[in-house]
Amino acid sequence: MxxxxxxxxxxxxxxxxxxxxxxxxxxxxxxxxxxxxxxxxxxxxxxxxxxxxxxxxxxxPCGWYEAFTKCAEGIAHLIPMMLDSQLLLKQQQALERFLAGNAPTPLLIERVGGRTESKYKPGYLPCNTILRCLRRAAPTHFTDHKGCNRSKFADIWLPDGTVKSLSIEGAAKLQGFPDWYEFLSEAATAGSIIGYSVxxxxxxxxxxxxxxxxxxxxx
Incomplete structure (x- = not known):
């Protein structure tokens, strides 16, 4: 069975x-x-x-950071174009825990969720599953546990201290969407397409x- x-x-x-x-x-x-x-x-x-x-x-397997720099062509420019962000308290705590035992490396740090998996993913590892989900324990959300839409899903932390908010375009690339695919401007709708898709x-x-x-x- x-x-x-x-x-x-x-x-x-x-x-x-x-x-x-x-x-x-x-x-x-x-x-x-x-x-x-x-x-x-x-x-x-x-x-x-x-x-x-x-x-x-x-x-x-391909790491999430490699996807922006090595595994695909013409998308390395996405990270600098993403909006600047600031880590939340729990994200900062996750960063400190990682740096306490590891050398600095690009990290993808979730803004919500992360109960069952680590809140951060080093660049050489695939990211957690990107979902359109209302469950609080789901790895990466396009909504929070109260069902509220969010415009920020995860942040990218670089060793030079730069913090960028993962964009819809970036999430779509991690989900294997081609460059030519056009999403609607509403983040929740685009997140639904990305999160529910094969x-x-x-x-x-x-x-x-x-x-x-x-x-x-x-x-």
Whole structure:
């Protein structure tokens, strides 16, 4: 039985597909294993008939700071263009805890949430999951625990003391959105699109993997 929140309903879906003759591949995958700079877990189910479609090959995980400087082209300019910010008290405390045992390095520090995971992420690690969520314990919010919209979701701290507010464009890049995608100006709406989505870069990998298998099946 798959270990999902509604495993009984999911088992019914699997059985129905298999009874119809579909070959089913399913599992919870971490987007960081597919080159995305975010430790986002997503349930993926692939049903095919007449041939077998598997998940795409995994890639080397990419840190969130590397995503702005190494893993993608033309986006290193985003951080200087982000609005200046100031760390909240709990963010400052998280920074001090990190610096007490580590050398200075770029940090992504959340403004809300962070009960179950560390409030900061060094630049060489994928960031926590970016969510559009009302749950206080969720890693990164576009709303606070009272359901109030926020214009600031996380701050970027650099070793020279610079603090920048993570922008919608920056969050979208961490979620694998292409540069050409245009969001609405309202932060809550843009945050909903980013937080609820399956990362587009992963969806592209999944499509290309299925396409190559389909081409081989009909040659």
């Amino acid at each position: 798959p270990r999902y929140q509604n495993s009984q309903s999911f088992a019914i879906i699997l059985n129905a597909l298999e009874q119809e003759g579909y070959s089913v591949v399913e599992g919870v995958v971490n987007m960081a294993d597919f080159g995305l700079p975010q430790a986002r877990r997503r349930l993926v189910l692939i049903a095919s008939k007449g041939f077998h479609v598997a998940l795409p090959s995994s890639a080397t 990362p587009p870069s992963f969806a592209g990998q999944l499509f290309m993997s299925a396409q190559s298998i389909l081409k081989g099946a009909y040659l």
